[in-house]
Amino acid sequence: MSNKTLIFGHKNPDTDSIASSFVMENLEKNLGNDEAKAVALGNLNKETKYVFNYLGMEEPEIISDVENDQNVILVDHNEASQSVTNLEHSKILKVVDHHTMNFVAPYQLYYRTEPVGCTSTVLYKIYKEYGIKIDKKTALLMLSAIASDTLLFKSPTCTPDDIRVAEELMNISGVDIKSYGTDMLKAGTDLSDYTPEQVINIDCKLFEKGGKKFKIAQVNTADIDNVFKNQAYFEAAINQDIEKEKLDLYVFAATDIVNSNSKIITLGHDAPVVEKAFGVSVTNNTAMLENVVSRKKQILPNILNNLD
Amino acid sequence: MSNKTLIFGHKNPDTDSIASSFVMENLEKNLGNDEAKAVALGNLNKETKYVFNYLGMEEPEIISDVENDQNVILVDHNEASQSVTNLEHSKILKVVDHHTMNFVAPYQLYYRTEPVGCTSTVLYKIYKEYGIKIDKKTALLMLSAIASDTLLFKSPTCTPDDIRVAEELMNISGVDIKSYGTDMLKAGTDLSDYTPEQVINIDCKLFEKGGKKFKIAQVNTADIDNVFKNQAYFEAAINQDIEKEKLDLYVFAATDIVNSNSKIITLGHDAPVVEKAFGVSVTNNTAMLENVVSRKKQILPNILNNLD
Numbered sequence: 122m123s124n125k126t127l128i129f130g131h132k133n134p135d136t137d138s139i140a141s142s143f144v145m146e147n148l149e150k151n152l153g154n155d156e157a158k159a160v161a162l163g164n165l166n167k168e169t170k171y172v173f174n175y176l177g178m179e180e181p182e183i184i185s186d187v188e189n190d191q192n193v194i195l196v197d198h199n200e201a202s203q204s205v206t207n208l209e210h211s212k213i214l215k216v217v218d219h220h221t222m223n224f225v226a227p228y229q230l231y232y233r234t235e236p237v238g239c240t241s242t243v244l245y246k247i248y249k250e251y252g253i254k255i256d257k258k259t260a261l262l263m264l265s266a267i268a269s270d271t272l273l274f275k276s277p278t279c280t281p282d283d284i285r286v287a288e289e290l291m292n293i294s295g296v297d298i299k300s301y302g303t304d305m306l307k308a309g310t311d312l313s314d315y316t317p318e319q320v321i322n323i324d325c326k327l328f329e330k331g332g333k334k335f336k337i338a339q340v341n342t343a344d345i346d347n348v349f350k351n352q353a354y355f356e357a358a359i360n361q362d363i364e365k366e367k368l369d370l371y372v373f374a375a376t377d378i379v380n381s382n383s384k385i386i387t388l389g390h391d392a393p394v395v396e397k398a399f400g401v402s403v404t405n406n407t408a409m410l411e412n413v414v415s416r417k418k419q420i421l422p423n424i425l426n427n428l429d
Numbered sequence: 430m431s432n433k434t435l436i437f438g439h440k441n442p443d444t445d446s447i448a449s450s451f452v453m454e455n456l457e458k459n460l461g462n463d464e465a466k467a468v469a470l471g472n473l474n475k476e477t478k479y480v481f482n483y484l485g486m487e488e489p490e491i492i493s494d495v496e497n498d499q500n501v502i503l504v505d506h507n508e509a510s511q512s513v514t515n516l517e518h519s520k521i522l523k524v525v526d527h528h529t530m531n532f533v534a535p536y537q538l539y540y541r542t543e544p545v546g547c548t549s550t551v552l553y554k555i556y557k558e559y560g561i562k563i564d565k566k567t568a569l570l571m572l573s574a575i576a577s578d579t580l581l582f583k584s585p586t587c588t589p590d591d592i593r594v595a596e597e598l599m600n601i602s603g604v605d606i607k608s609y610g611t612d613m614l615k616a617g618t619d620l621s622d623y624t625p626e627q628v629i630n631i632d633c634k635l636f637e638k639g640g641k642k643f644k645i646a647q648v649n650t651a652d653i654d655n656v657f658k659n660q661a662y663f664e665a666a667i668n669q670d671i672e673k674e675k676l677d678l679y680v681f682a683a684t685d686i687v688n689s690n691s692k693i694i695t696l697g698h699d700a701p702v703v704e705k706a707f708g709v710s711v712t713n714n715t716a717m718l719e720n721v722v723s724r725k726k727q728i729l730p731n732i733l734n735n736l737d
Contacts, residue, residue, distance in 0.1 A: 221537060226530045227733065229544035236537035250558045
């Protein structure tokens with residue numbers, strides 16, 4: 122077992138998971154935990170790479186499992202299915218998150234979650250509570266996470282807290298979220314050198330309800346039609362994953378970050394649930410969901426409410 | 430469904446559960462939630478009655494279940510088995526706690542727990558974070574909770590945070606925890622007008638592990654021998670509960686708050702687990718556990734580790 126305290130977000134990490142891991146590492150070091158170390162459960166996506174290039178930061182080490190009794194801190198997730206292998210035998214010191222909860226720990230720990238749009242918004246409050254100074258790099262990491270998770274405040278997941286915190290982070294970092302964030306989000310929409318398997322795994326989460334297993338994958342784009350040129354390839358990759366993982370449903374959403382809607386591919390024997398869930402007709406395994414941009418607040422709850 | 434936000438601690442409420450409910454009600458009102466209302470899941474024990482008499486406060490309304498979609502806030506617990514009936518259909522807005530976790534919520538919420546000795550220690554930090562002034566009554570409620578949960582700092586559950594917060598609360602309230610807390614704890618040891626059924630239910634918690642159900646009840650005393658004069662009556666009441674609730678084990682601990690040890694009664698077909706768990710011999714269903722005062726840090730983990 123490593124003496125380190127390993128800090129990580131969820132599998133298929135997005136910008137909030139990666140940025141918040143480094144923000145948490147800095148927080149821990151300020152609190153005297155010199156062994157804190159941010160790692161990742163997967164490769165950085167292009168949006169996050171844009172942030173790291175901008176800041177001249179090195180990418181984190183990637184891990185997939187932990188040894189028994191390893192000290193860990195979870196950010197941006199709490200469910201074992203979205204975390205590292207062997208989490209149940211690790212020692213979870215802290216969790217900082219903003220998601221729904223499904224969590225067991227047979228020991229006391231620090232756990233803080235709030236109903237806000239971004240983990241970094243919660244971390245900002247913790248910095249303030251401890252009176253820890255936020256440097257420019259840390260401020261821009263948090264700002265990037267908020268820009269990503271709230272789609273520049275346009276997602277229904279965005280709360281007044283996220284906006285207020287982002288404004289304070291703009292003051293600290295001297296960076297304007299609109300122009301910087303737009304460049305960052307656009308960098309994330311470049312799918313040109315990904316295989317179809319890679320595209321569906323850029324931001325894919327596994328969920329379970331009453332014995333049913335389903336995945337919802339999401340990519341951001343500024344040109345939905347361009348993404349759907351490769352529909353046949355995505356369907357082949359998705360069907361392969363459905364077979365391998367014994368999934369009941371797979372929803373792949375290409376979310377238009379300019380026009381704020383999503384076109385989906387729905388596959389698996391529960392694929393028709395999408396029609397009831399969103400009041401749409403599925404044609405050729407696809408449907409357009411107007412004004413839908415958030416997996417957490419829109420896609421997931423509608424599916425959960427209609428999946429029997 | 431009531432428009433109120435009902436705030437409550439665990440069943441068989443102790444001083445932390447009751448005091449923290451009122452401290453949370455005051456916090457919520459300061460944050461603009463005028464509908465916040467502290468209630469209780471059972472009668473106040475004598476220790477808590479001492480606090481309420483001292484402060485001239487009215488006792489809370491007692492509830493046992495909630496309607497669907499009722500807004501609730503949990504303090505000092507998070508597990509459904511220790512909470513109100515129908516919790517799974519309520520809307521949990523917040524949890525503030527300091528226990529192990531076994532919690533599911535299919536929606537975002539505010540959840541804050543820390544590895545400290547008392548819920549009120551966490552609540553004190555939240556007041557500080559929001560910059561909310563702590564009045565003398567609220568300070569004494571928190572101080573009472575800390576004195577109770579840490580047995581005046583003598584329990585192994587007590588942390589430096591609890592001591593630091595208690596010192597600040599003494600400054601605000603103008604009350605010395607040693608003399609006030611000793612009177613409060615002693616008031617809680619008066620079992621003279623309780624029936625045996627009432628004594629075992631003063632502070633009793635239900636636990637589960639791998640399909641096994643067990644209860645650990647605890648009373649504070651300054652005179653263990655006096656408590657055990659009624660051993661036969663307690664055993665009758667315990668055996669009745671074991672049959673009714675289909676329990677595998679029931680441990681009743683009389684904890685000497687002066688000498689910091691506990692004498693237990695162990696019943697149920699898993700009763701012998703106590704011998705392995707604490708390295709003691711059980712005689713006449715009883716054993717003396719030296720230096721054991723904490724259910725959470727000492728009795729529960731040792732039983733969990735040895736219950737197959």
